[in-house]
Amino acid sequence: MRRDRSNFTLASPKKIFFHRPSGLWPKGADSGHGFNTVAIALKALRSPVSVCRNVDQKMNCTLDMIFDESPEEMAHPPLLRNNGCDGHLLDLPCQSTRCVQPGSGPRALCTLAQAVAQTGDAVAITSATGVIQFVNPSFERTTGYSSAEAVGQTFALVNSGVHLPEFFAQLWKTIARGEVFRGVLTNRRKAGDIYHEEKTITPIRDESGRISHFISTGRDVSERIFSNACLEHQANHDLLTGLPNRSLFLDRLAHAMHRASREAGIVALLFIDLDRFKSVNDSFGHDIGDRVLIKVAERLKKVVREEDSVARIGGDEFTVILEGLKSPADSGRVAAELVAAFEASLEIDGQMLEIGASIGIATYPEDGDGIDLLLRRADVAMFHAKDSGRSTYAHFSAVMEGERIEERSVATALDSALANDEFDVFYQAIVDPRDQRTVALEALLRWHSPLHGEVPASRFIPLLEAGNQILVVGKWLLATACRQIKALQRPDLAGMVVSVNLSGRQFRDRNLLSDIGEALRESGLDPRQLQLEIAEGALLEDAHAAAHTLAALKALGVRLAIDDFGIGYSSLCHLRHLPINMLKIDLSLVAELGTSADALWMVKTIIALADSLGIESTAEGVETAGQLALLSALGCSSVQGYWFHRPSPLQQLRTGWLAEKPVPRPLLRPGTGGPWA
Numbered sequence: 001m002r003r004d005r006s007n008f009t010l011a012s013p014k015k016i017f018f019h020r021p022s023g024l025w026p027k028g029a030d031s032g033h034g035f036n037t038v039a040i041a042l043k044a045l046r047s048p049v050s051v052c053r054n055v056d057q058k059m060n061c062t063l064d065m066i067f068d069e070s071p072e073e074m075a076h077p078p079l080l081r082n083n084g085c086d087g088h089l090l091d092l093p094c095q096s097t098r099c100v101q102p103g104s105g106p107r108a109l110c111t112l113a114q115a116v117a118q119t120g121d122a123v124a125i126t127s128a129t130g131v132i133q134f135v136n137p138s139f140e141r142t143t144g145y146s147s148a149e150a151v152g153q154t155f156a157l158v159n160s161g162v163h164l165p166e167f168f169a170q171l172w173k174t175i176a177r178g179e180v181f182r183g184v185l186t187n188r189r190k191a192g193d194i195y196h197e198e199k200t201i202t203p204i205r206d207e208s209g210r211i212s213h214f215i216s217t218g219r220d221v222s223e224r225i226f227s228n229a230c231l232e233h234q235a236n237h238d239l240l241t242g243l244p245n246r247s248l249f250l251d252r253l254a255h256a257m258h259r260a261s262r263e264a265g266i267v268a269l270l271f272i273d274l275d276r277f278k279s280v281n282d283s284f285g286h287d288i289g290d291r292v293l294i295k296v297a298e299r300l301k302k303v304v305r306e307e308d309s310v311a312r313i314g315g316d317e318f319t320v321i322l323e324g325l326k327s328p329a330d331s332g333r334v335a336a337e338l339v340a341a342f343e344a345s346l347e348i349d350g351q352m353l354e355i356g357a358s359i360g361i362a363t364y365p366e367d368g369d370g371i372d373l374l375l376r377r378a379d380v381a382m383f384h385a386k387d388s389g390r391s392t393y394a395h396f397s398a399v400m401e402g403e404r405i406e407e408r409s410v411a412t413a414l415d416s417a418l419a420n421d422e423f424d425v426f427y428q429a430i431v432d433p434r435d436q437r438t439v440a441l442e443a444l445l446r447w448h449s450p451l452h453g454e455v456p457a458s459r460f461i462p463l464l465e466a467g468n469q470i471l472v473v474g475k476w477l478l479a480t481a482c483r484q485i486k487a488l489q490r491p492d493l494a495g496m497v498v499s500v501n502l503s504g505r506q507f508r509d510r511n512l513l514s515d516i517g518e519a520l521r522e523s524g525l526d527p528r529q530l531q532l533e534i535a536e537g538a539l540l541e542d543a544h545a546a547a548h549t550l551a552a553l554k555a556l557g558v559r560l561a562i563d564d565f566g567i568g569y570s571s572l573c574h575l576r577h578l579p580i581n582m583l584k585i586d587l588s589l590v591a592e593l594g595t596s597a598d599a600l601w602m603v604k605t606i607i608a609l610a611d612s613l614g615i616e617s618t619a620e621g622v623e624t625a626g627q628l629a630l631l632s633a634l635g636c637s638s639v640q641g642y643w644f645h646r647p648s649p650l651q652q653l654r655t656g657w658l659a660e661k662p663v664p665r666p667l668l669r670p671g672t673g674g675p676w677a
């Protein structure tokens with residue numbers, strides 16, 4: 001074979017294994033010595049050759065040999081014998097040839113071959129048609145395919161099926177144009193698992209400028225992709241429930257609306273607020289509250305289709321985006337199913353918890369063409385559902401929006417109500433059911449707004465509680481009630497007990513004790529004539545702190561009642577240790593007395609519980625003779641409600657109800673004040 005230094009042909013760099021059956025070099029010779037002896041033997045070959053040696057940790061030796069010309073010996077690998085170290089040249093004849101630049105030599109190519117073999121990146125060389133001709137050890141490690149398995153195949157070998165055919169078509173277009181492709185591919189290893197490879201494919205041109213090969217280099221970036229994906233997931237999802245968070249929800253809503261506008265479709269936004277969640281959170285703590293939210297998320301996901309998006313956008317607020325609806329009414333069916341999904345109690349640690357869902361629906365484009373507007377209107381509809389008795393759903397309507405605007409106007413007027421002297425105190429008698437004589441008066445806050453007229457307490461008190469106003473107005477109510485009751489001059493009314501409601505905010509307020517002390521001092525009212533009503537829910541929020549506050553209040557000498565009892569989750573054991581004088585049965589239970597066996601059972605149980613604790617029971621909201629007779633028969637200590645009279649100003653009560661029903665026992669029944677009375 002003619003040798004032409006300026007343009008000679010080489011075999012492509014080939015690894016030629018010198019196989020040692022003995023596994024060790026001859027005794028007394030190190031690997032270098034052994035190699036030298038082999039190298040000497042190789043020199044006996046007729047073809048010019050450059051030899052590079054690689055010795056691994058187990059002293060296995062491979063020789064990278066680059067022949068200046070296609071060696072005749074390669075057609076018939078010679079048996080080498082030297083110094084007891086026998087072996088065969090095991091490689092095959094060269095697979096391809098290429099030109100080297102003038103000035104390059106076999107040694108430089110040998111170095112290049114070593115570099116390619118040892119680089120940490122997975123290297124593969126393919127033909128112009130994409131058939132793999134060479135892979136390096138890193139490729140073998142990354143893919144799990146040996147060189148023998150990979151050579152002769154295409155990259156379809158590692159195709160994961162994740163990328164669409166269009167992706168590969170685009171890739172081929174790029175490299176066929178002679179441009180470099182860079183990108184991240186999702187591949188599959190021989191073992192079947194997926195990995196992400198950051199790949200560069202570079203076209204190699206021959207001396208005529210045609211693309212003869214492609215060289216692909218890549219590295220496994222699965223870890224980086226995974227941690228980026230984790231970070232992205234965390235940024236867009238609620239950590240507790242795993243649902244999309246507000247930011248991802250807004251993004252999805254925008255996409256859904258955009259798609260619907262293109263396709264003349266309908267999108268429904270369901271705004272879900274949980275009912276009674278606060279009570280559960282207050283009663284059992286945030287840990288249980290969190291587990292409730294996780295279960296709620298699971299229930300919501302079960303109801304909707306795979307393609308519908310459920311998100312948690314805050315506290316106990318969830319949203320559902322429904323796409324591809326035929327009419328806005330379709331969303332109502334889904335909402336009804338979502339409401340129904342909460343009919344069954346949630347069980348956590350053996351506790352059966354009653355949670356409901358109030359849902360407001362706004363649809364695009366009917367109810368709004370902007371994200372903010374749609375969200376606001378779904379929120380308005382949700383409030384309407386809450387006002388309609390909870391655990392239901394409502395479609396947005398313009399009337400609802402009018403109501404919300406009115407609500408805001410009421411809230412604004414409320415801001416100046418105290419300064420404008422618009423509040424008043426009305427009183428309702430708490431009556432002994434047996435002889436209908438008054439045993440106490442409950443003081444109730446009333447608001448006469450010049451703009452809105454008589455605003456129901458159920459409407460303005462939540463607004464007061466939403467801000468800090470309840471503290472100031474509550475203090476005013478307490479001082480006014482104490483002063484007015486003290487001013488009762490008639491001898492038979494002189495010791496009348498007045499019962500004043502404390503909101504949860506007031507109960508937790510650090511100035512509570514001083515405010516009560518001040519009201520008593522300034523009015524001169526006997527502390528035993530003041531009863532404070534604290535809602536069951538407020539006591540449950542922080543049971544330890546609540547017990548401490550109750551004890552401090554008790555030390556002032558006032559009476560204590562638990563208001564709206566029977567709808568929270570009081571621990572009976574806890575109740576035993578509280579210094580209370582009275583349980584006030586929630587009016588929702590009284591209202592259902594004649595129709596619900598559960599309500600009757602609850603009322604019976606509360607009366608029996610009060611009896612066993614040696615304290616009194618009062619039923620609120622008595623409106624019929626039947627309720628009165630039943631409560632009397634059950635042994636309820638006292639009752640109050642419209643059946644007797646509506647709350648009225650004290651003066652009116654004195655000339656009406658109190659005049660007709662003299663009060664022989666202004667203080668509550670002797671001997672029934674409980675162990676702490």
Ligand SMILES: [Mg+2]
Nearest residue numbers: 442501533563
């Ligand atoms: Mg009350």
